[in-house]
Amino acid sequence: MPTDPDLNALFLAGLDGDARAYARLLHALRPRLQAFFARRIGRDAGEVEDLVQETLIAIHTKRATFDRSQPFGAWLFAIARYKLVDHFRRTGRRAQASLDDAGELAVADESAASDARADVARGLAVLSPRTRELVQGVKLDGTPVAELAARTGLSEGAVKVAVHRGVARMAAALRGVPASKDAPPGGSPDE
Amino acid sequence: MSDELIERLSRDLKPVPRLAVARRLAIGLGVGAVVSAVLTRATLGFRPDMTEAMGEAMFWVKLAYTAAIAGLGCWIVERLARPAGDARRRTIWLLLPFAAVAMLAAWQLMQAAPGERMHKIMGGSADACPWCVLLFATPPMLGLVWAVRGLAPTRLRLTGAMLGLAAGGAGAAAYALHCDEMTAPFLAVWYTLGILGAGAIGALVGPRALRW
Numbered sequence: 001m002p003t004d005p006d007l008n009a010l011f012l013a014g015l016d017g018d019a020r021a022y023a024r025l026l027h028a029l030r031p032r033l034q035a036f037f038a039r040r041i042g043r044d045a046g047e048v049e050d051l052v053q054e055t056l057i058a059i060h061t062k063r064a065t066f067d068r069s070q071p072f073g074a075w076l077f078a079i080a081r082y083k084l085v086d087h088f089r090r091t092g093r094r095a096q097a098s099l100d101d102a103g104e105l106a107v108a109d110e111s112a113a114s115d116a117r118a119d120v121a122r123g124l125a126v127l128s129p130r131t132r133e134l135v136q137g138v139k140l141d142g143t144p145v146a147e148l149a150a151r152t153g154l155s156e157g158a159v160k161v162a163v164h165r166g167v168a169r170m171a172a173a174l175r176g177v178p179a180s181k182d183a184p185p186g187g188s189p190d191e
Numbered sequence: 192m193s194d195e196l197i198e199r200l201s202r203d204l205k206p207v208p209r210l211a212v213a214r215r216l217a218i219g220l221g222v223g224a225v226v227s228a229v230l231t232r233a234t235l236g237f238r239p240d241m242t243e244a245m246g247e248a249m250f251w252v253k254l255a256y257t258a259a260i261a262g263l264g265c266w267i268v269e270r271l272a273r274p275a276g277d278a279r280r281r282t283i284w285l286l287l288p289f290a291a292v293a294m295l296a297a298w299q300l301m302q303a304a305p306g307e308r309m310h311k312i313m314g315g316s317a318d319a320c321p322w323c324v325l326l327f328a329t330p331p332m333l334g335l336v337w338a339v340r341g342l343a344p345t346r347l348r349l350t351g352a353m354l355g356l357a358a359g360g361a362g363a364a365a366y367a368l369h370c371d372e373m374t375a376p377f378l379a380v381w382y383t384l385g386i387l388g389a390g391a392i393g394a395l396v397g398p399r400a401l402r403w
Contacts, residue, residue: 017206078274
């Protein structure tokens with residue numbers, strides 16, 4: 001998804017009451033949110049559509065909480081992520097997909113991506129060195145499983161299982177500890 | 192479906208005032224604090240020696256301490272109530288009143304004769320003080336929960352804790368209008384305990400009460 005620096009300006013105009021700019025912004029956000037949620041909860045179009053609508057409504061009703069001195073992308077990503085985690089909590093599903101970076105929501109700012117990077121780094125830290133190497137190789141560097149299997153002397157199946165379990169552990173760790181920014185307690189909304 | 196929704200959301204779009212978040216929090220905290228002060232007056236009564244007390248520094252230290260915690264807590268919540276809001280720097284400031292009163296208390300204890308120290312800490316109402324602070328923290332707690340529910344915190348437990356500390360500060364300020372303890376050690380121990388208790392309650396209820 002290409003970045004679009006205009007979203008920031010459209011949203012600011014919307015905050016000042018410009019309904020046309022605001023509608024344009026929401027229309028531009030819709031496919032991004034669809035991609036964001038589809039990638040994380042799978043292809044159930046109904047569920048994705050519900051989340052997209054919920055998020056659009058949240059963007060609208062909570063728009064006063066946007067700090068005009070901050071990047072719009074970070075704010076948007078935080079809302080989408082909150083709605084996603086909320087969805088996982090309600091449906092009791094695992095949140096492993098939320099570890100991914102905010103690619104689809106990229107709105108020409110760094111902080112959302114760096115948040116996600118911090119999450120990934122924190123998740124990786126809970127793994128054993130061996131598992132970390134495998135997760136990093138497969139999920140982050142895109143190394144073929146066969147190559148990693150050859151390098152580590154494990155079977156391909158064993159590599160896949162280790163990676164799968166490692167990612168699940170990272171997800172559990174991230175749900176259990178506060179999200180990257182503030183100090184001690186608090187964290188994801190299911191805490 | 193979404194098209195309709197977008198059309199509906201952008202129809203009659205109203206401009207958002209820049210200080211909307213701060214104003215909402217100020218209303219929640221302010222109304223809660225006033226209710227607490229009225230409750231203090233109605234139940235325990237203001238201290239009878241109010242006029243003389245107002246001439247003493249310690250009376251104002253108590254109010255300044257509690258009001259500072261209320262204000263700083265609220266200031267932190269002003270950040271935490273925004274998605275992606277970063278309140279780390281603001282949180283450091285909150286340590287200031289605690290540290291200042293702890294140091295004042297230590298200094299007063301060192302100045303006191305050994306036999307008086309225990310009395311400086313315990314005063315005459317140590318067993319009631321934290322509970323009263325907690326009780327009078329309830330109205331500002333409700334006010335702030337109302338305010339934050341209209342905002343969008345993403346770290347609900349942390350936000351709840353800070354909101355609770357702010358409410359504890361406001362409740363303690365109201366109770367200070369009744370309480371006639373005039374030593375810093377008493378303030379540093381029992382008021383602080385009540386305020387931290389309110390923070391703990393906030394952390395406990397935050398994840399449920401602040402969900403949106």
